[in-house]
Amino acid sequence: MALTSSSHRDGATVTITLRGDADFPGIGDFEDMLAAYVGSDAETIRVDLTGVVFIDSAGISALLKGRRSAEDHGQTFVVTDASGIVRELLEMTGVWSHLSGRA
Secondary structure, three states: OOOEEEEEEEOOEEEEEEEEEEOOOOHHHHHHHHHHHOOOOOOEEEEEEEEEEEEOHHHHHHHHHHHHHHHHOOOEEEEEOOOHHHHHHHHHOOOHHHHHOOO
């Protein structure tokens, strides 16, 4: 299933919502959208994974790079609502607590 992304802003928080497969073929559009908000006046960038059904190393890498870049710009970056196999993969790779802010 192709990855789609949408965003909306609520005050100082931008939420990027992903749906589909967060994998190599489709992750570029997400990275482009994320780049538009990193360094902007948004204080928090939230990535909602509710609709993501699969994630591979390219998707995980994009999330980690996004967090690093946002933090370099003084922004908070948080990933939310991962479930099923996506949550399991993020936990197995040891990045869920880092990305979700839940240590």
